[in-house]
Amino acid sequence: GAGVSQSPSNKVTEKGKDVELRCDPISGHTALYWYRQSLGQGLEFLIYFQGNSAPDKSGLPSDRFSAERTGGSVSTLTIQRTQQEDSAVYLCASSRTGGLKKTEAFFGQGTRLTVV
């Protein structure tokens, strides 16, 4: 596609429910990143994919968070048993190569998650 696409754009869920957030990167981009943006907290790195593998998942806050990427394309971030502190905007970005070697990351519009 023309840009990074994330769905849904907004999600309201009840505490304790599971949610899935989807990211469609730019076609041909091998690297994919997930971030969490909370008010006043900047962009918190969650996980990085190179192809289908995740060399760095050090930013996942707890074992309730997981992510996968299939076919070197679409990625899904899953949050189990959501808590109110999970409320944030979840951003996805993709780039042609990992390590941003001579390339930049392109961002989607994000998914605003609200846990009530």
Next chain:
Amino acid sequence: AQSVSQHNHHVILSEAASLELGCNYSYGGTVNLFWYVQYPGQHLQLLLKYFSGDPLVKGIKGFEAEFIKSKFSFNLRKPSVQWSDTAEYFCAVGYNQGGKLIFGQGTELSVKP
């Protein structure tokens, strides 16, 4: 640990004032440096980038940044800001080792007309 630090959390300027936003990063080998901007209600957009060569890089809308390797810094500058520059600015560092892209905490810029 790899980290990026932005010194200013909120900057308020009047139109035509000069701007400089600080950004420092931790050592981690070869890096690629970026400034992103997020206008209200919009997604993150690239303002400028540095990979190699001339340490003074120019970006869109009159912004520029200088890479000072000895100081691990990549400060953003603009000689004369406009009201339309009101936005949040993020410094980001791409570490070749490991492939991670790390962001600073962001600086909110408010420009008064």
